Amino acid sequence: MTIDCTQCPLRQLDVFSPFTGGEEAFMKAFKAGELQIETGAQAVLQGARSPHLYTVLSGVGIRYATLEDGRRQILNFVFPGDLVGLQGALMDAMSHSVEAKTAMTLCVFPRERLWELFKTSSSRAYDVTWLAAREERLLSDNLVSLGRLSGLERVAHVLQLLHTRYVETGLAEGDSVALHFTQAEIADSIGLTPVHTNRLMKKLREEGLISTRDGALTVLAPEALAALAKIDPARKRERPLI
Amino acid sequence: MTIDCTQCPLRQLDVFSPFTGGEEAFMKAFKAGELQIETGAQAVLQGARSPHLYTVLSGVGIRYATLEDGRRQILNFVFPGDLVGLQGALMDAMSHSVEAKTAMTLCVFPRERLWELFKTSSSRAYDVTWLAAREERLLSDNLVSLGRLSGLERVAHVLQLLHTRYVETGLAEGDSVALHFTQAEIADSIGLTPVHTNRLMKKLREEGLISTRDGALTVLAPEALAALAKIDPARKRERPLI
């Protein structure tokens, strides 16, 4: 029993641009099914040529690359509405893996239909490109963080980012969010060790910027945190949903 | 006097996929002209909503973001065949600037024609998306470098990357390439200070991996450098050219 695109619950959220009419029905024709995966399972694997392109319907995960010697870098966090596997669908092989950190549901689009989608609907094709450009921007932000921010600033940056993404995808309960990522994962996303990340989070707590109680993150001083994180508050958040 | 797309000199290069027929003539209709800029000039500016989308016809540059306090992070190096200004054409404003490090020639596509291109040619639209996905992959590689490689590995990584890009765009003279980037710029791309970058380059020289003489970089031990840089030699290089 899969969800009908015309009933897609994500469409309700403010971050996603509304469809102008009949477009959900169009997308429905491209959806081949749903993939349900458990916490810890891989949606796509580095090196593999994924046979599908996915849109995240629910759940969160991480997008990461590993080196031969085991070092891991988390490139980005995966939230509802994100495209997964575009590289594999377009180019040769995936340069990263995606792992679920909660149970996830993914809408499945077979790769051969992607080309069909480009031929049939130029506006949907435009949206795919738009999302690719958005991904590029998110990676750029992380690059600036890793390259030019201090450790404390980087921690503020991810926490701010995660908070925003939880809120905009409707996964926040009140003003605090239940993080599904461990400190080790946060550390792997900002290029620090878990130990040092822990110390820096402690510092943010002591300075009253955040609080963390039983896995929930609360931002106590949003302006101060954003200032530390060097995040532009004016950036538009709205985006298309495929 | 602008170059006719049907005569595009880049098309000759091995890295670029051949057009199947009549496609150059199609692209010609979208080209509104050429932009010539001098060394040090900005092609696009961070924060601006660029009125154009460009393809680099000749010359090299840097794509970078700056923070309020002046810190700068180079996101990527810009070479012939690269798309410039896609974010500005699709979304709201550019999150980065592009500056010429040699004289550059850019093919100009007005942003309103981008949408027209999507409507008219699904294969060209597909190529634009392909290039966006490629950019995403290059950024991921840099992210892994900044987050998980040591200083020495990072220096090896950029140098290897630059060498490859010079060679594949036909800008190499023999086995050595004339770098158009200063050590300070290389430092800004790998998240290190110029001073430390200098010391690490010295080390690579002492170990016999590279040599640098009057601005030219020669890779003396390609395998050793690639091993240090953690670069996958098997990756396909061919890509579309818009």
Added chain:
DNA sequence: CGAGTACTTGAGTCCGTTCAATCCCAGTGG
């Protein structure tokens, strides 16, 4: 020949790492 820019090198400091040990808590099986 002076000025500017890039590159090079030295010495001291600090941020982040490494290697541990400890704590906390949710399961789980006796």
Added chain:
DNA sequence: CCACTGGGATTGAACGGACTCAAGTACTCG
């Protein structure tokens, strides 16, 4: 009911890679 287990979070102490500040060299350009 409680000891046992294991993963995550936390803290301590010592080390080291990268930074800072500073001086000096090499080269181009007016």
